[in-house]
Each structure stands twice: as C-alpha cells, then as structure tokens.
Amino acid sequence: MALLEKGGRIRAAVAAAGLAGAAAFLVWQVGDIRLGFATNDTKTEHSSPETARDSLTVDLSETQLAWVRVEPVREQTFPVEKEAVGTIQFNTEVSTDVFTPYPGRIIGTFARIGDDVKRGATLFTIDSPDLLQAESTLISTAGTREFTTRNLARLKELYTTRAISQKDLDQVTSDQQAAEGALRAARNSVRLFGKSEDEIDRIIAQRMAESVLVVPSPISGRITARNAAPGLYVQPGNAPAPFTVSDIESMWMLANVAETDSPAYRLGQAVQVSVNALPGRTFYGKITKIGELVDPTTRRVLVRSEIANPQHELKSGMFANFVITVGQPVTSPAVPMDGVVREGDGTMTVWVTADRRRFTRRTVKIGSQRNGARQILEGVQPGELVATEGALFLSNSLASGARS
Numbered sequence: 001m002a003l004l005e006k007g008g009r010i011r012a013a014v015a016a017a018g019l020a021g022a023a024a025f026l027v028w029q030v031g032d033i034r035l036g037f038a039t040n041d042t043k044t045e046h047s048s049p050e051t052a053r054d055s056l057t058v059d060l061s062e063t064q065l066a067w068v069r070v071e072p073v074r075e076q077t078f079p080v081e082k083e084a085v086g087t088i089q090f091n092t093e094v095s096t097d098v099f100t101p102y103p104g105r106i107i108g109t110f111a112r113i114g115d116d117v118k119r120g121a122t123l124f125t126i127d128s129p130d131l132l133q134a135e136s137t138l139i140s141t142a143g144t145r146e147f148t149t150r151n152l153a154r155l156k157e158l159y160t161t162r163a164i165s166q167k168d169l170d171q172v173t174s175d176q177q178a179a180e181g182a183l184r185a186a187r188n189s190v191r192l193f194g195k196s197e198d199e200i201d202r203i204i205a206q207r208m209a210e211s212v213l214v215v216p217s218p219i220s221g222r223i224t225a226r227n228a229a230p231g232l233y234v235q236p237g238n239a240p241a242p243f244t245v246s247d248i249e250s251m252w253m254l255a256n257v258a259e260t261d262s263p264a265y266r267l268g269q270a271v272q273v274s275v276n277a278l279p280g281r282t283f284y285g286k287i288t289k290i291g292e293l294v295d296p297t298t299r300r301v302l303v304r305s306e307i308a309n310p311q312h313e314l315k316s317g318m319f320a321n322f323v324i325t326v327g328q329p330v331t332s333p334a335v336p337m338d339g340v341v342r343e344g345d346g347t348m349t350v351w352v353t354a355d356r357r358r359f360t361r362r363t364v365k366i367g368s369q370r371n372g373a374r375q376i377l378e379g380v381q382p383g384e385l386v387a388t389e390g391a392l393f394l395s396n397s398l399a400s401g402a403r404s
Contacts, residue, residue, distance in 0.1 A: 068390035076334035080327030086255030088318040090246045097241030104128035119220045128213040135209035138186040142204040145183045148176035221247040251314045256300035264326040271305045275320045334373040339388040351387040
C-alpha cells in the first residue's frame with residue numbers, strides 16, 4: 001500500500017509539472033499582448049454597456065507602442081453631401097444635327113469628326129436641282145423686270161406726245177410692277193438657299209445659274225458625328241444627319257440616384273464632378289433637371305447636371321462621380337482615416353485607450369470623409385484617446401492572439 005501511495009504521488013507531481021510547462025509555453029507565445037473580453041473594470045466612461053461587453057482589449061509593450069500613434073478625437077466640420085455616379089454626355093440643348101435644306105447629292109465635305117468649326121463655316125456642298133431651278137427663275141424674272149422697266153420709260157415719252165392712250169400706259173405700268181414683285185419673290189427664294197445679296201446680284205449680272213448648294217454650320221462647336229460622303233444622296237430631315245455639331249463649352253452629367261435620396265436634390269444646386277480619366281481634376285456645374293419618373297426596376301431617379309467644360313477636357317461617355325451639398329455643414333467627432341479599420345464582418349472600428357497602453361476595440365458608425373479624416377456619427381466622443389496610426393496592427397494582433 002505504501003508503494004502504491006508513493007507511486008500516486010509521483011504521478012500527481014508529473015501531471016502538475018506538465019500543466020505548469022503548458023502554461024509557460026502559452027505565456028511565451030502570447031508575450032506582452034494579453035487579450036480578453038473587457039469587464040466592467042475596463043469600461044471607459046463614454047462606452048455603452050453593450051459596447052463594453054462586446055469589445056476586446058490589447059495590452060502593448062514599450063517596443064510594440066512604437067507602432068502605434070495616439071491622438072485625441074477632435075471635432076471637425078463636415079458638409080452634408082450626397083454622392084452619385086453617372087456618365088458625361090453632350091449637351092443636346094447646344095448640339096444640333098445639320099441637315100440639307102433641300103434634296104441633292106453631296107459633292108464635297110469640308111470637316112471631320114473632332115474638328116472645331118465656327119458658325120457659318122462650310123460643312124458640305126450638294127448638287128441641288130431645286131437651287132438650279134430657283135436661280136433660273138431669278139435670272140428670268142430679272143430679265144422680265146429689265147424689259148418692263150425700259151418699256152415703261154419709252155411709253156411714258158410717247159404718252160407726253162399723245163402717241164398712246166392712258167390705257168396703254170396703265171397696262172405697261174402694271175406689267176412693270178408685276179415684274180418687280182416677281183423679281184423680289186425670286187430673290188427671296190434664292191436667299192433661302194443661303195445666298196447673300198452680293199451672290200444674288202452676281203447671278204443676275206452674269207446670267208449664270210449654279211446648282212452647288214453650300215450647307216454651313218449653324219453654330220460654333222465641335223464635329224461630334226459625321227455621316228456625309230461624296231456621292232451620297234441626302235434629303236431634309238432624313239436620319240442620320242450628315243453632320244452633328246456640339247458646343248462642348250458645357251456638358252451634361254446624367255446620374256441615376258437612389259429613390260430615397262431624390263427628395264434632397266433641387267434644381268440649381270451646385271455640383272462638383274470628378275472623372276476617372278482625369279484624377280485630381282474637379283469640374284463644377286449645377287442641377288438642371290430632376291426626372292419625374294422612378295425606374296420600376298432599379299428604383300432610381302434621373303438627375304441631369306450641366307457641367308462647365310472650358311478646356312474641352314470632358315468627353316462624352318466618360319464615367320463620372322458627382323458630389324452635391326444638400327444641407328448646412330455639421331460638426332462631428334473626426335478620426336484620421338488610418339485610425340478607422342474595416343473588420344472582416346464589415347463593421348467599422350477604432351481603438352480607444354485611457355492610459356496609452358491598453359487599447360479597447362470599439363465599433364463606430366461612420367459618415368463622410370474630408371481632408372483625410374473620417375466623420376464618426378456614433379461610438380466615440382471628442383477628447384477620447386484613439387489610435388490614429390497602427391490601428392490595423394492592433395486589429396491584426398487581436399486576430400492573431402484569438403487564433404493562438
């Protein structure tokens with residue numbers, strides 16, 4: 001029996017030594033980082049009972065503190081803004097399709113896509129039978145007017161000698177007036193084809209009709225589409241237009257905003273636009289139209305903004321983001337961007353400390369960002385100490401310690 005009792009004591013001693021060794025191994029693995037659920041003794045005065053119950057703490061050594069920077073939460077003014085994405089498009093209110101006013105076959109083209117043109121610059125010419133007919137009528141009526149004018153002058157001289165009757169003089173006068181009216185109508189008809197007064201006078205003087213109709217640009221802008229080609233027969237209003245000219249001093253941004261955000265938008269509100277193709281550049285404009293229809297599939301509303309494009313940098317089809325101020329600025333707690341960590345479950349957290357050594361993870365609700373700081377809507381108060389650098393290190397330490 002004595003031998004058995006002695007053996008039992010030996011086995012108990014070996015087991016105790018094994019447990020002590022395992023405990024020492026765990027302490028060696030974790031080092032100075034000690035993890036655990038916060039208790040009522042570690043709650044900060046600003047944390048709610050729920051936050052304190054769910055948060056975790058990390059204790060750092062002097063060496064590890066070199067990785068972390070601690071600063072008090074400060075207050076900062078944040079604008080109340082809404083953001084949306086969309087695309088840049090041509091401003092169709094200052095964009096026009098250039099059609100021929102009369103049917104004909106294109107003879108020549110004088111502009112290409114991307115060319116900047118002035119108002120009145122020739123875009124293309126056509127061989128127009130209608131113009132030829134109008135000019136022929138002009139030449140004919142001009143000849144008739146000239147004849148009736150000479151005849152009237154001659155008969156007036158004869159009337160003074162009583163060589164003709166009053167009736168004959170009245171008839172010639174009527175003919176001359178009719179010729180004058182026909183000539184004015186003929187000139188107006190030719191003028192509709194874009195001919196100037198000097199060109200009309202030259203046609204009459206030279207008695208030469210031309211069938212070449214010049215089609216000019218009605219506005220100054222850039223050629224954004226071209227379907228014209230020599231030999232192509234074109235008619236007024238038949239799509240596609242031979243040319244499209246757009247004034248690109250202003251462009252449209254078309255964005256589809258969430259139905260729930262649409263009440264915040266108003267006509268005339270200022271808009272700041274950025275495009276992925278031009279990082280660092282900001283363009284300015286205003287809202288010019290808010291759609292009356294909610295898309296039944298996406299539950300979104302179309303918002304159109306007119307954006308100034310003085311350097312002609314914006315291109316139709318560019319992907320863009322816009323920011324619009326929808327309310328008065330608010331003052332809120334702010335934490336540098338590096339001090340806010342997105343956890344694996346999607347929550348946003350910061351690390352709060354009271355003694356600059358023990359850090360407690362706290363879930364926060366974030367708002368907008370401005371000048372390198374993130375707006376904190378819930379979770380911390382101004383003046384609390386938080387890790388502004390090394391917050392990710394603390395989160396990784398917590399995760400590493402939990403796995404070990």
